[in-house]
Amino acid sequence: MSSKDYVIAESLSLVAERAGDVTSVIYEKYFMRCPSAEEVMSHLDAQVLGKMMEEVYRLLMVNDYESENDYLNWEVSNHETAYNVEPHMYEGFFSAVIDSVREVMGSQWTPALERVWESKCEELRSEIARRFSVD
Numbered sequence: 001m002s003s004k005d006y007v008i009a010e011s012l013s014l015v016a017e018r019a020g021d022v023t024s025v026i027y028e029k030y031f032m033r034c035p036s037a038e039e040v041m042s043h044l045d046a047q048v049l050g051k052m053m054e055e056v057y058r059l060l061m062v063n064d065y066e067s068e069n070d071y072l073n074w075e076v077s078n079h080e081t082a083y084n085v086e087p088h089m090y091e092g093f094f095s096a097v098i099d100s101v102r103e104v105m106g107s108q109w110t111p112a113l114e115r116v117w118e119s120k121c122e123e124l125r126s127e128i129a130r131r132f133s134v135d
Contacts, residue, residue, distance in 0.1 A: 015104045023053045033092035076131035094121035
């Protein structure tokens, strides 16, 4: 686990200790940013949203996305073809994740944490975006 991944894991652990499951908070913030995503995801229940969030947390702690290649290719293809998800939707999602973590961490949130979170979320968002088909 890299130092960046460790920081992400420690932050998520602290969030869980302080606020428990913040899945609903993240999705609320996300849907405010990206109403089209709420429409795309309107058929999903809390259990499915929670499972999706677990995968996002796991992927945020992955050091090398090469090992996730098959999984990410399948997920993105599924999102794109089955649900009409568009690449821009992920930007709002990762911003909602960062905002939620920042909010829970309060005064323990630092500029250094902001940089790590921004960097890691951009890294994962880029990995996802590059897998979308090109028209």
